Amino acid sequence: MPKSKAGAIILVITVAVFVTLQAKRQAERTLGLPTIIPQPAEIEHQHGTFELGPQCGIFCETQTFAATLLVERLRTVTGYAVPLSPVSSNEQGRGTILLTTRGMDPALGSEGYELVVAPDHICIAANGPAGLLYGSESLLELLPPQVFGQHTAGSRAWSVPCVRIRDQPRLTWRGFMLDVSRHFFSTAEIKKLLDEMALHKLNIFHWHLTDDQGWRLEIKKYPELTKVGAWRKRIGFNLDAKSSTAYDAQGRYGGFYSQADIREIVAYAHARNITIVPEIDVPGHSSAALAAYPQFSCSGGPYTTDMSEAVSAGVFCPGNDETFKFLDDVLAEVMELFPGPFVHIGGDEVPKQNWRKCPRCQTRIRQEGLKDEHELQHYFFHRLEQFIDAHGKRAVGWSEIGSGTLAQGTVLMDWIGGGVEAARTGHDVVMSPEEFCYLDFYQSQDRNAEPPAAGAYLPLEKVYSFEPVPAQLDSAHQKLILGAQANLWTEYIPSMSRVEYMTFPRLCALAEVVWSPKHSRNWDDFSRRLEVQKARLDQLGIQYRH
Numbered sequence: 001m002p003k004s005k006a007g008a009i010i011l012v013i014t015v016a017v018f019v020t021l022q023a024k025r026q027a028e029r030t031l032g033l034p035t036i037i038p039q040p041a042e043i044e045h046q047h048g049t050f051e052l053g054p055q056c057g058i059f060c061e062t063q064t065f066a067a068t069l070l071v072e073r074l075r076t077v078t079g080y081a082v083p084l085s086p087v088s089s090n091e092q093g094r095g096t097i098l099l100t101t102r103g104m105d106p107a108l109g110s111e112g113y114e115l116v117v118a119p120d121h122i123c124i125a126a127n128g129p130a131g132l133l134y135g136s137e138s139l140l141e142l143l144p145p146q147v148f149g150q151h152t153a154g155s156r157a158w159s160v161p162c163v164r165i166r167d168q169p170r171l172t173w174r175g176f177m178l179d180v181s182r183h184f185f186s187t188a189e190i191k192k193l194l195d196e197m198a199l200h201k202l203n204i205f206h207w208h209l210t211d212d213q214g215w216r217l218e219i220k221k222y223p224e225l226t227k228v229g230a231w232r233k234r235i236g237f238n239l240d241a242k243s244s245t246a247y248d249a250q251g252r253y254g255g256f257y258s259q260a261d262i263r264e265i266v267a268y269a270h271a272r273n274i275t276i277v278p279e280i281d282v283p284g285h286s287s288a289a290l291a292a293y294p295q296f297s298c299s300g301g302p303y304t305t306d307m308s309e310a311v312s313a314g315v316f317c318p319g320n321d322e323t324f325k326f327l328d329d330v331l332a333e334v335m336e337l338f339p340g341p342f343v344h345i346g347g348d349e350v351p352k353q354n355w356r357k358c359p360r361c362q363t364r365i366r367q368e369g370l371k372d373e374h375e376l377q378h379y380f381f382h383r384l385e386q387f388i389d390a391h392g393k394r395a396v397g398w399s400e401i402g403s404g405t406l407a408q409g410t411v412l413m414d415w416i417g418g419g420v421e422a423a424r425t426g427h428d429v430v431m432s433p434e435e436f437c438y439l440d441f442y443q444s445q446d447r448n449a450e451p452p453a454a455g456a457y458l459p460l461e462k463v464y465s466f467e468p469v470p471a472q473l474d475s476a477h478q479k480l481i482l483g484a485q486a487n488l489w490t491e492y493i494p495s496m497s498r499v500e501y502m503t504f505p506r507l508c509a510l511a512e513v514v515w516s517p518k519h520s521r522n523w524d525d526f527s528r529r530l531e532v533q534k535a536r537l538d539q540l541g542i543q544y545r546h
């Protein structure tokens with residue numbers, strides 16, 4: 001054989017071996033790579049694995065929800081005893097998991113954590129219960145997806161890749177909004193959603209409790225709000241009556257949360273580091289309240305909850321002082337029920353025609369020196385804002401509240417703009433622009449292949465591309481962007497399975513937008529991790545869109 005030919009063959013073989021080895025290494029790397037969503041701020045891969053076995057116990061200083069969550073998950077799926085014990089040092093042996101707040105770095109804040117997985121032990125360290133919870137959620141995502149199952153998963157291996165994670169959120173407001181007025185969801189369903197939020201490290205549940213088609217919150221002082229306002233004749237919105245089970249004994253559609261239900265859900269959310277922001281949407285979107293108490297409208301009514309349009313008909317009368325007395329009473333009960341710092345009072349889509357015709361509104365405009373009905377809306381908002389402020393809480397309102405006349409502590413929630421202007425005038429802002437954050441929009445351009453949804457199109461990739469901090473703000477004003485949230489309006493969403501279909505996996509993408517460092521955003525890598533996340537959602541029985 002000529003020399004040059006032998007050389008060529010050797011070269012080809014060398015290249016082939018090299019390519020094969022590279023591919024194998026790449027495959028190993030991909031297989032063993034952690035698949036946490038949202039992507040942690042810092043993650044260092046290390047050699048080896050921790051094998052979770054029958055000797056595994058959990059040690060903690062004080063019994064937090066994080067410890068309960070781990071114990072409950074691991075017991076359910078491994079069938080091991082997984083004892084939970086206080087840290088008293090010497091018993092913590094090999095193969096155990098430690099949750100601790102000792103000697104933590106304050107720079108990690110209340111939600112940050114460190115997670116170390118070594119071959120012989122696991123340690124989650126944080127400054128408090130929120131960080132311990134998020135460290136535990138990340139640990140669960142290092143285990144096989146079957147850890148989210150409902151039954152003992154036989155004799156499989158429970159391996160955790162060795163890593164060192166140091167993680168904390170990019171933004172403080174990581175939210176999800178659910179409209180329970182257009183369709184009603186039970187307390188058990190709300191709890192399931194709260195679990196799903198905690199898994200994604202989301203910490204604000206914005207609960208849209210009132211709208212034209214239903215008032216969902218028991219108010220002791222005004223029982224008609226739920227006696228009348230929580231029910232309508234039909235499911236509405238052209239939907240199949242059988243697509244929901246929310247009917248009363250007389251066959252009316254609806255439902256509401258008692259104050260006891262609310263307290264239970266608030267506590268459930270609190271354990272999961274979720275603050276509930278209740279929304280009482282006024283002065284528009286108020287047909288349900290006015291169906292019960294028409295005397296607080298300009299015309300005296302009648303109003304009905306049986307309407308299938310998103311655009312409001314029912315508007316409170318700001319010319320009448322009794323209106324404010326009523327709303328103050330309602331808000332006083334709301335503030336008593338929800339311990340969080342924020343009360344959302346809506347302010348969106350307020351039709352002004354009733355105010356133009358109403359002598360009391362016109363008198364108010366004159367007496368207060370207001371220019372027009374537009375300024376009357378600001379006057380209305382300001383009165384409620386002052387009441388909320390006097391109770392040591394902060395009002396939140398939609399884009400339409402503008403930024404000219406807001407009280408210092410008020411937060412603007414941007415759905416159709418106004419966020420940049422509000423930040424420039426020194427107000428905190430939550431971003432939820434329709435274009436990126438509206439989960440009631442279609443997930444495919446082939447609408448016939450999808451269940452009915454609101455008009456526009458919002459694919460997963462677009463949610464993932466959302467940048468919540470507007471580039472046109474300077475860095476001082478960028479700090480006023482508290483965070484962002486996804487909103488689920490439920491005109492076309494009569495059941496929890498449909499809620500899950502619209503919410504997941506798009507909420508997984510939003511979770512990464514608000515939690516992970518901006519520079520770590522990577523669509524291809526997210527897609528890789530999402531495949532595993534979907535396996536987890538399957539285990540949890542979440543009916544996401546495939």
Ligand code: TNX
Nearest residue numbers: 310348349398415440454489
């Ligand atoms: C606008 S967003 C609304 C809701 C509707 C939604 C439908 C906002 C503050 N108001 O009342 O449900 O559009 O996408």
